[in-house]
Amino acid sequence: MRYLPLSADDRAEMLRAIGAPSVEDLFVDVPEAVRAGAVFDLPDHQGEIAIERAFTAHAMKNLSPGCAPSFLGAGAYRHHGPAAVDALVQRGEFLTSYTPYQPEISQGTLQALFEFQTQVCMLTGMEVANASMYDGATACAEAALMAARVTRRKSVLVSGSVHPHYAEVTETQLRFTDVACERLAPDPVGVEDLIGRVGPDLACVIVQTPSVFGRLSDYSALAAACHAAGALLVVAVAEPVSLGALMPPGEMGADIVVVDGSSLGMPLSFGGPGVGLFATREKYLRNMPGRLVGQTVDVDGRRGWVLTLSTREQHIRREKATSNICTNSGLCALAFSIHVAMLGEAGFAKLAAVNHATAVKLAQGVATVPGVKVTTPAFFNEFAAMLPKPAAEVVEALAARGILGGVPAARLFPSYPELDNLLLLAATETNTEQDIDALVAALAEVLR
DSSP states (O other): OSSSOOHHHHHHHHHHHHTSSSSSGGTSSOOOOGOOOOOOOOOOOOHHHHHHHHHHHTTTTEEEESOBBBOOOOOOOOOOOHHHHHHHHHHHHHOOOOOOOOOGHHHHHHHHHHHHHHHHHHHHHHSSOOOOOOOHHHHHHHHHHHHHHTOOOOEEEEESSSSSHHHHEEEEEHSOOOOSEEEEOOOOSSOOGGGGGGTTTEEEEEEEEOTTTOOOOOOOOHHHHHHHHOOEEEEEOOOOOOOEEEEETHHOOSSSSEOOOTTTTOGGGGGOOOOOEEEEGGGGOOOOOOOEEEEEEOTTTTTEEEEEOOOOOTOGGGGGGGBBOOOOOHHHHHHHHHHHHHHHHHHHHHHHHHHHHHHHHHHHHHSEEEEEEEOOSSSSSSEEEOSSSSSSHHHHHHHHHOOOOEHHHHOOOTOOOGGTTTTEOOOTTTOOOHHHHHHHHHHHHHHH
């Protein structure tokens, strides 16, 4: 009985031991209105082999990006993962390592994190980076909190260019603080006036490039306006490969850069796990959340690595902690770092160029389909296309033909019916010309 080890007699004995008349009495603190009133419609307990068969059958209903032409994106991008990445991260030294509290026995892990931080700084154009966070969304929320600490202001503005998952996590985090969060409506064409909203009470403006709709933006002017008003600029990046081709946020004047690095070193895995990259200016170093690995020398003058800063609750008095995040995504950060190191600077730039070229071919093909209009004028490897019918219906029809034809914008923004016909399409180095031809042909058939 691996899955259901307790019998009715076991449960009765446990209730007697704690003095509870019934299982229901354990949940008296949960409001009755939100409790499940009836028994869930689930099958009775089964043996292990039956459960394996049942879940295998459920899994076979999925259309995996590895088994079909896939143009999914919207914050999760499929890239080729070198076999060496898995081989290295699964070595026992890395797979079983924990927080490197004892540097004398954690030099390998510490050096790997130090190299990771260096790579993040180089990619983002920033001066310092921490040893990773959970994912891009939580890193974005931490950036808003950090900006409030730095500026001592209580207002955050989130652009309509930001992925809704990032914006929602930020709203949730700030809800339990005294920092107000204003979130603008989705902005597929880039018409919002962010500079006009920058004022003396604003802690930061949060933007994204490429935007959730794939649009590219240079936020240099916005950065200047923020700095003139004493506010910070936070730039989010959902696709780290774009940093191999585009101006890094640091060169635009960003004060904090947050990135979800999961598309490098990790498979899609139905949405997780992720790894959050967090970089900032050196002058804000002591307000940065998470931990930072630094380089030093031992008593014999040999190079070594240590946790230089760990301003979180486990290491410092609670009222002085910059974050309650209890760990970093160490293994995912290592996978990211290995993948980037294997590519090298030239290889990373080439990968970015291939991604963009493939997306251009895709956009050109999609634009030939009658009734379809590509609405993103400048993009990296993802763009939006307006269809003559609801995008969700089109995506289902394409899936029935064995093609994962993008993400309907309505799935991300269900409260905005004007986006119902908008489809987000992404292309990476994993897409072939045959994949693109298949999508274009199927799209034309579905829209006929």
